[in-house]
Amino acid sequence: MxxxxxxxxxxxxxxxxxxxxxxxxxxxxxxxxxxxxxxxxxxxxxxxxxxxxxxxxxxxxxxxxxxxxxxxxxRPEVPLLPGDAAARAEIRRLVAWFDRKFNEEVTEMLVGEKLMKRFLGTGEPSSAAIRAGHINIATHLAYIGFLAERRNWLAGDHFSLADIAAAAHISAVDYIGDVPWEKYPEAKQWYARVKSRPSFRPLLSDHIPGVRPPAHYANLDF
Amino acid sequence: MxxxxxxxxxxxxxxxxxxxxxxxxxxxxxxxxxxxxxxxxxxxxxxxxxxxxxxxxxxxxxxxxxxxxxxxxxRPEVPLLPGDAAARAEIRRLVAWFDRKFNEEVTEMLVGEKLMKRFLGTGEPSSAAIRAGHINIATHLAYIGFLAERRNWLAGDHFSLADIAAAAHISAVDYIGDVPWEKYPEAKQWYARVKSRPSFRPLLSDHIPGVRPPAHYANLDF
CATH class of the missing domain: 3.40.30.10 (Glutaredoxin)
Structure with a gap:
């Protein structure tokens, strides 16, 4: 195995x-x-x-x-980069967007400051960084909503690595309760669809020692 | 075109x-x-x-x-991710190494501070960042030397995207004269081989307005 x-x-x-x-x-x-x-x-x-x-x-x-x-x-049976070269490029562009831009502007600012610093023993959370993270996530949720309104999934017709990368970052931020879902109904609807996939279930039952997620974290109907 | x-x-x-x-x-x-x-x-x-x-x-x-x-x-005729899935994974690991780790620890600290800040108008170079960049590049040149001693090219037998990513970052730092070549002969030898490829020539004739490269920058026998 x-x-x-x-x-x-x-x-x-x-x-x-x-x-x-x-x-x-x-x-x-x-x-x-x-x-x-x-x-x-x-x-x-x-x-x-x-x-x-x-x-x-x-x-x-x-x-x-x-x-x-x-x-x-x-393991090509379930392709997660489906489509032609242009479609695959769009998926990879979005994966890079979330792995670099969202990560730097949101994940690091919120999960990094509030959680990882504690585990890594690298000091106190910076309140300036946390404020920036809260401001930045708004732009990203709006962008997710923009894409989700125009496409079936974030990169196009099919569920792909782009949705997985986006949801992986969002789920980490959601674990600490820092996603303002109410203001972004399109992003919320997209996330609810990702969340309901069996592949996502194990993430929803995660319990990080000493840090409880908010009640809505594992709720499919949040 | x-x-x-x-x-x-x-x-x-x-x-x-x-x-x-x-x-x-x-x-x-x-x-x-x-x-x-x-x-x-x-x-x-x-x-x-x-x-x-x-x-x-x-x-x-x-x-x-x-x-x-x-x-x-x-354009698959000249494959830049040659080999089987494992070989391609090693190439992609190294591309990510240079694009994230080298970029954050070296390129941003040296080229970012000394050049990009001037173009972007984002303030004075930080001497602490520049010092860190000089320290960090040593580890990376040693790692390049380690790989180049054991393999024909950085990721294995064939020239690949890994060499291109590494050389792209190194060349930007070399343009401002911040690569301590003399201390890292194996890395230097590898870079000389990349530099001599026709695909690399256009980079060596770059002239950024207002910033002259050192004399060795375009020299194949540096």
């Missing part, structure tokens, strides 16, 4: 967990406390980050983009 | 220019002064970043990872 080294709240790990669910790949999930900088783990991934995926044959893949593409190439 | 919107010093744009060279794709290069936030450009890429590639049929692709994959899918 393949192994996924992950952290519960890491949006990049969440992305891979949803892909595993969509593709019905059973994997052994191992929590990697990256702050310990375990030598065996650094040998697998000198970057020291999660996720890291180890396949049945021992192939070790680090970085969530590399893992996503690897899983889509080795 | 396709169009590439780019900036001379942007490592992400440089990556695509080298890919165009390797694949012998002629393209019209247009400098996009992203700090102007031109509405027509934002309509093509709401992220407001370069590179953006517009293909002959009008297909518009933003983000350097999306463009790289798109070009490799639509």
């Amino acid at each position: 393949p192994t996924l080294y992950h952290l519960w709240i890491s949006p990049f790990s969440r992305k891979i967990r949803v892909i595993l669910g969509e593709k019905k790949i059973e994997a052994d999930l191992k929590v990697e406390q990256i702050w310990d900088r375990r030598p065996e783990f650094l040998a697998m991934n000198p970057d020291g980050t999660v996720p890291v995926f180890v396949d049945d044959d021992g192939t070790t893949v680090a970085n969530s983009v590399a893992i996503s593409e690897y899983l889509d190439e080795t | 396709p169009t590439l919107y780019h900036l001379w010093i942007s490592p992400f744009s440089r990556k695509i220019r080298v890919i165009l060279g390797e694949k012998k794709i002629e393209a019209d290069l247009k400098v996009e002064q992203i700090w102007d936030r031109r509405p027509e450009f934002l309509a093509m890429n709401p992220d407001g970043t370069v590179p953006v590639f517009v293909d002959d049929d009008g297909t518009t692709v933003a983000n350097s990872v999306a463009i790289s994959e798109y070009l490799d899918e639509t």
Whole structure:
């Protein structure tokens, strides 16, 4: 059975967990406390980050983009980059949008400041960063709504890695109750559709030690 | 003819220019002064970043990872992600390494502080950031040397996107004379091999207005 080294709240790990669910790949999930900088783990991934995926044959893949593409190439039955080259480019553009822009402007500012700093022991949360995160998430939820109004899924007709990347980040922020759903009904409707997929269920039953999610977090009808 | 919107010093744009060279794709290069936030450009890429590639049929692709994959899918004759799924995963891991880790730890600290801040008008360079950049580049040059000693090219037997991504970032830092080549002979030897490829020549004749590169920048025997 393949192994996924992950952290519960890491949006990049969440992305891979949803892909595993969509593709019905059973994997052994191992929590990697990256702050310990375990030598065996650094040998697998000198970057020291999660996720890291180890396949049945021992192939070790680090970085969530590399893992996503690897899983889509080795398990193509449920394609998560469907369509022609232009459609695939649009999916990859949006994955990069959420993994870089949303991550920097929202995830790091809210989940990073409020949760990760505590685990990593890197100091007190910055209230300026948290304020910025709250302002930034508005633009992103509006953009999600804009896309969801015009397309069936974020990148086009089909559910794809773009939806998975977006929902992985959003779900991490939602876990700490920082998504202002009421103001963004289109984004909320899109998220409700992602949330109701069986692949998303495991994320909704996550319980991070010492941090309880708000009541609506696991609720499909939030 | 396709169009590439780019900036001379942007490592992400440089990556695509080298890919165009390797694949012998002629393209019209247009400098996009992203700090102007031109509405027509934002309509093509709401992220407001370069590179953006517009293909002959009008297909518009933003983000350097999306463009790289798109070009490799639509022009597969010179494959830049050669090999099986595991080999391709290793290439993508290294691309992500340079585009995220090297970019944050080195490119932004040196090229970002010394050059981009001036163009963007975002303030004085931070000497603390520049110091950190100089310290960080040592680790990265050592890692490049480690890989280059054990493999023919950075990701394995073949020249790939991993070499292109690494060299694109390094070349931007080299333009401002901040690569301590003498201490890292293996990295230097690898870079000399990349530099001598015809696809790399256009980068070596770049002249950014108001900023002259050091004498060794364009020298193949540096």
